[in-house]
Amino acid sequence: MVVNEKYKMFKIALLSVLAKLCAAIIVPSRSDFPDTITAVVHITDPLKEHDVHGFVKLTQTEGRVHIEGEIRGLRPGPHGFHIHRSGHIGNGCSGAGLHYNPLNTNHGPQDADREHRHWADFGNIEADKDGVAVFDFWDPIVKLNGKHSVIGRALNVHANPDDLGSLGDEESLKSGHSGHPIACGVVALY
Numbered sequence: 001m002v003v004n005e006k007y008k009m010f011k012i013a014l015l016s017v018l019a020k021l022c023a024a025i026i027v028p029s030r031s032d033f034p035d036t037i038t039a040v041v042h043i044t045d046p047l048k049e050h051d052v053h054g055f056v057k058l059t060q061t062e063g064r065v066h067i068e069g070e071i072r073g074l075r076p077g078p079h080g081f082h083i084h085r086s087g088h089i090g091n092g093c094s095g096a097g098l099h100y101n102p103l104n105t106n107h108g109p110q111d112a113d114r115e116h117r118h119w120a121d122f123g124n125i126e127a128d129k130d131g132v133a134v135f136d137f138w139d140p141i142v143k144l145n146g147k148h149s150v151i152g153r154a155l156n157v158h159a160n161p162d163d164l165g166s167l168g169d170e171e172s173l174k175s176g177h178s179g180h181p182i183a184c185g186v187v188a189l190y
């Protein structure tokens with residue numbers, strides 16, 4: 001009888017350990033699978049002065065954002081490419097204002113840390129001889145949710161190359177001398 005009781009207790013303890021193990025394996029915590037957020041940007045020239053148009057997709061997964069797209073109608077060569085403060089793209093995209101800069105830092109290259117670039121300084125996109133820029137890169141800083149989300153802000157394509165802040169003068173540290181925007185679109189949740 002005593003042996004039986006002990007066996008019963010042992011069985012219950014074993015089953016409870018097994019149940020906990022199964023729960024740990026089968027039901028992972030929510031942080032193991034962060035939500036994927038997808039956004040799209042339809043790039044156009046609202047003033048129709050340049051026949052620049054295209055599409056950009058941003059996918060946030062595991063804290064990084066994958067940015068891929070194709071923009072046509074550009075002058076061959078590099079063009080500054082950044083997210084600006086506002087989603088108001090009136091006045092030929094200039095309504096978007098300055099580069100989105102919630103940490104009040106200087107302009108910089110895309111591969112800089114968050115202290116040495118703006119929140120969404122994507123550097124340049126490179127148009128080929130036919131004026132087509134195809135790009136595909138990851139960004140560890142820009143976000144599609146939370147306090148510094150870029151949803152609803154404008155993604156601008158510029159006439160000139162972005163010097164990435166390398167010249168060090170005031171304009172270089174503000175916009176990389178990338179000149180006026182020639183096309184833009186609003187980052188929209190998909």
Ligand SMILES: [Cu+2]
Nearest residue numbers: 080081082156
């Ligand atoms: Cu810009």
Ligand SMILES: [Zn+2]
Nearest residue numbers: 099107118121
């Ligand atoms: Zn910038």
